[in-house]
Amino acid sequence: MTQETGGRRPNIYDVASEAGVSKSLVSLVLRGAHGVSPARRAAVEEAIKRLNYRPNRAAATLAGNRSRTIGVVLDDYRNLWFVGLLAGLHEQLAPLGFRVAVADPLFNAHLDRTPVDGLMSLRVDGIVIATEPSEEMFAALDVPAVVAGNRDIRVPGADIVTNDDMVGGRLATEHLIGMGHRDIGHVTGGGGAARLRAAAYEASMLENGLRPHITRGQGFTMESDGYQAALKLLDQNPSLTAIFAANDTMALGAAGAARDRGLRIPEDLSLIGYDNSPLASANLLRLTTVDGRNGEVGAKAAQALLDRMKDPHVPVRTMLVEPELVVRASTAAPA
Amino acid sequence: MTQETGGRRPNIYDVASEAGVSKSLVSLVLRGAHGVSPARRAAVEEAIKRLNYRPNRAAATLAGNRSRTIGVVLDDYRNLWFVGLLAGLHEQLAPLGFRVAVADPLFNAHLDRTPVDGLMSLRVDGIVIATEPSEEMFAALDVPAVVAGNRDIRVPGADIVTNDDMVGGRLATEHLIGMGHRDIGHVTGGGGAARLRAAAYEASMLENGLRPHITRGQGFTMESDGYQAALKLLDQNPSLTAIFAANDTMALGAAGAARDRGLRIPEDLSLIGYDNSPLASANLLRLTTVDGRNGEVGAKAAQALLDRMKDPHVPVRTMLVEPELVVRASTAAPA
DNA sequence: ATCGTTTTCTGGAACGCTCCATTTGTTCCC
DNA sequence: GGGAACAAATGGAGCGTTCCAGAAAACGAT
DSSP states (O other): OOOOSTTSOOOHHHHHHHHTSOHHHHHHHHTTOSSOOHHHHHHHHHHHHHHTOOOOHHHHHHHHTOOSEEEEEOSOTTSTHHHHHHHHHHHHHGGGTOEEEEEOTTOOTTTOSSHHHHHHHTTOSEEEEOSOOOHHHHHHOOSOEEEESOOSSOOTTOEEEEEOHHHHHHHHHHHHHHTTOOSEEEEEOSSHHHHHHHHHHHHHHHHTTOOOEEEEOSOSSOHHHHHHHHHHHHHHOTTOOEEEESSHHHHHHHHHHHHHTTOOTTTTOEEEOSSOOGGGGOTTTOOBEEEOOHHHHHHHHHHHHHHHHHOTTSOOOEEEEOOEEEOOSSOOOOO | OOOOSTTSOOOHHHHHHHHTSOHHHHHHHHTTOSSOOHHHHHHHHHHHHHHTOOOOHHHHHHHHTOOSEEEEEOSOTTSTHHHHHHHHHHHHHGGGTOEEEEEOTTOOTTTOSSHHHHHHHTTOSEEEEOSOOOHHHHHHOOSOEEEESOOSSOOTTOEEEEEOHHHHHHHHHHHHHHTTOOSEEEEEOSSHHHHHHHHHHHHHHHHTTOOOEEEEOSOSSOHHHHHHHHHHHHHHOTTOOEEEESSHHHHHHHHHHHHHTTOOTTTTOEEEOSSOOGGGGOTTTOOBEEEOOHHHHHHHHHHHHHHHHHOTTSOOOEEEEOOEEEOOSSOOOOO
């Protein structure tokens, strides 16, 4: 398969001599530069194919002092909101020649102190923090950064892009109120986004002269958190006709709690989630939810990064994406 | 924060002079080598901290001609079986100083022809293919590789590690038969794993003198595929008392279909899934399922890779992990 | 043809590490 | 106190690119 290069993997010199040009010209072709004659370009591409040459990104990163890669810090693969975010990032960045590297949530403390350290060692050109940022993370930050999905914790010098959880929380609560519900509970969790959604819920309730009922689960991402919290909520407030869960996963838990208390959705209890995850569209739930438009968040995060790469001194911005209500079958007027 | 290195990021030379040692000694400390005196080691670590030095992995990869990284090719973040796989890989590899890099399923064809190309450019030391391998993928393979979760397509030179889908399919089917079910349907999907599970279902049914009923969804990963297929199955076979779905996501779809046909689970219809995903343990489903023990698959994949890195000529192996039945509340004896 | 101009192409010098052969230092024994 | 044996530390070469300044080629206008 591979031509003979003495057992070695071929490098640009091999390609260059195969194509009868200089190594620099090969480099130009690899980077898709302008000002290369079509004939030479074709010759180089031919040679690349013949030798089964594959560029060495380590060398490119070292020599160019940049990796053309954007790092993304995730916290949990099971919380699927990041999928839309990555798609949005990709869509904006790939055409410009940037790759996206995900810093493994399981990163090992033995090798790097934080996922950010790992990405910095890779010499990424920018970082998207899609988790609750911690102090020790931003000590290491040395490149343009944006925090996505969280406006609670400010990272010095980092832009913030997120869906507007306050608006989303109001959207959800007012949807229920608009349908005629008066006794509406809220199941919340840990973390900044949950806090804002809860605050919006509370504000909406009070503005409408209604009494808020909030129960907090242990975590934010687990179905069991939603289940436990919803059980408590239902048992303490038997007159409840609707629940707003801080995310779809917790809504799934709440749906389990409702079933266990003999409540049908939406006949006996309306249920609304947040995130518009794949779960929400499942036929078993047909969950009304709030779509945080994570693709848009990703696209805006990419834009913020690109702007800051061009000029590191642009003022720090907070960009809010307007969430949308997605009405499905889990909400209805109270009996 | 950073000490003065003339605006540059500090490198090993800066650390070396700060600590009063040679660059080589710094390198040794970085790699955690033996034979460095505690005093010098401490001095170097001090200097690293003072300068806020972060090693350049591109340079390390280039110089060492290896990245100490294992690449993993995924196909869809929404199909959560990979989470256990990654955990298993991590657990084995991190203590040995290997990182795990996930090749983005959204990889852009503009930058790399396949995800494998991208990983090869990164000079990974091994590759785990956790998706259906394609011809053009293994053209690029040049390092130890293992295919995880699929024994259908053979990649030349690659080991295979997967849960034993045949055993799992039998486990599920015989669990239902053992409970007294006679009319059992199967909802299957695309892909090699699904094919094996279906074959095992069919074999078990026939061995027990029962007539198999298989319906195939469009895809394998979508809830809607399971929903559609289960609807068809139920409508064509009204006497059905149990459904075995090829994975938990499709089982969720099947649960939706059952609900829409007025069937209670497990009173009117028993339902069993496959994967033991987070979904299965949700209180709304409490789904009986087959656990493919993906953590174990990941651990074995790591071992296969390490063995082949040591000696590229060890014969190609197929390693099967024994799956386990996880009984929850979605299965019961027929009425 | 001749001379600018512009376009295309080239060689050399980094980039920041690892690896290896060698040097320097230390310990222990007779 | 001298040397063997071992442990610890070092300097140089090389990894495969990019970038840059400048050379060569192509093109136009006179």
